Amino acid sequence: MPTHWLFLIVLALGIAGWFAARQKALASAGGSMRALHSLPNTYGTNAAIWTIVPALLILGAWIVIQPVVLDHWVSGSIPDSAVTDAGDRSLVMADVRRIAAGLNLAVAGGGLSAEEALSMQADAVSIRERMADLGIAIGTEPTQVSLDAAQKWFRIERVGRIAMTVIVLGAAATGFALALLRARRDVNARASVERAILGLLIGAALIAILTTVGIVMSMVFETADFFSRYSWTEFFFSTDWDPRFQGGSSLGMLPLLWGTLYISFIALLVAVPIGLFAAIYLSEYAGPRVRAVAKPLIEVLAGIPTIVYGLFALITVGPFLRDYFAQPMGFGNSSSSVMTAGLVMGIMLIPFVSSLSDDIINAVPQSLRDGSYGLGSTQSETVRQVVLPAALPGIVGAILLAASRAIGETMIVVLGAGAAARMSLNPFEAMTTVTVKIVSQLTGDTDFNSPETLVAFALGLTLFVMTLALNVLALYIVRRYREQYE
DSSP, X not given: OXXXXXXXXXHHHXXXXXXXXXXXXXXXXXXOGGGSSSOHHHHHHHHHHHHHHHHXXXXXXXXXXXXXXXXXHHHHHSOGGGOSXXXXXXXXXXXXXXXXXHHHHHHHHSSOOHHHHXXXXXXXXXXXXXXXXXXXXXXXXOOHHHHHHHHXXXXXXXXXXXXXXXXXXXXXXXXXXXXXHTOSTTSOHHHXXXXXXXXXXXXXXXXXXXXXXXXXXXXXXXXXXXXXXXXHHHHHHXXXXXXXXXXXXXXXXXXHHHXXXXXXXXHHHHHHHHHHHXXXXXXXXXXXXXXXXXXXXXXXXXXXXXXXXXXXXXXXXXXXXXXXXXXXXXXXXXXXXXXXHHHHHHHHHHHHXXXXXXXXXXXXXXXXXXXXHHTXXXXXXXXXXXXXXXXXXXXXXXXXXXXXXXXXXOHHHHHHTOSOOOOOSOTTSOOOOHHHHHXXXXXXXXXXXXXXXXXXXXXXXXXXXXXXXXXXXXXXXXXXXXXXXX
């Protein structure tokens, strides 16, 4: 049975359980709502939860786990003589999955029976031609080994789908029956519903945590695989970045790290003064009408896609800096440079610094300002000597958050700074960052069995640790600020 039909059936059972449990609870109380422990709708909601939630949990877990188990079983059944290395085995499995998906498609709507799919042979006509007749594109010419493995995948998957249908519908029916048995006037249905809602809230909170753990673990495992193939000392301390998929690569990250920090530094030089001064003006000097217009206009910058900033850097800022600064001063002839990417990225970061700093300055108690005015200070003296020192920890936290945003930027760097991995102090030379090289190493026909591709995960983990450290430092500073001034 198709998954969407199974989902709809479970949903229909849940709706039926809602009405049936509600009516049964009322009947057990003789039609009087006052005699019920909980509201009638609560009994119906309890039945719907017991019918739908366990069945959908089983369905979701089955959909996630079954392909993993299938891949493990079928891959293990392919003889070693049919593949030369792990990379070839992954290519064979890719064709196996495509053929199996095509067989499912052909059985579902292409007129091919399951018995014909399981009896298909590769002796008379090539599998590629057979799949082409069914409208299925195969990347390479599969062998009889691929077809046998695909047929095994197809067979196990069909059995698994039947088992999934039986188990999911059985769970829904069981929940339906148990909820009806408990639809009595003396049963505390409200407590059961509240526990279910609490579990839902906990599950929603765990999704973010488990997603973070999954991201970190995926990078850690691939990074460990990379360091088993490439020296970690060369990666962290070498100044040469020269990946070659044919072998003999130099994968030192220092040029990439230098470009990342250099561009981020220039971006912060632009964003911090402008954003901070804008925040001071809006919070301390601007009237309500000016603030109502200026603040949304500044925050519009945060909604512009980064690819648009990149095009602005490529078409406008880069040629301008080259023609009016770099060439006349003898610093270079390239429109792609650290300065180009840094200036445009700084413009992008202005609303981050401005909005966060504005909120932090507004959080400074008015009593501090009133006390300063009472001592005879002017408004500017109050801002310099009272407001800014009180808000400084929060402002530093905002700057660190903006710095972590700058470190992870990609599109502006790709279009504005180029892709040259070098270490130079000249801001008008083309350089690159960690994020750009992550994209370039994972783009195209890549072999995930080579250090040249796995290095992207090591770079990603390094970048993750850097931004995590900045975020933790920013949160620590903000919390210290709150403890000190609340």
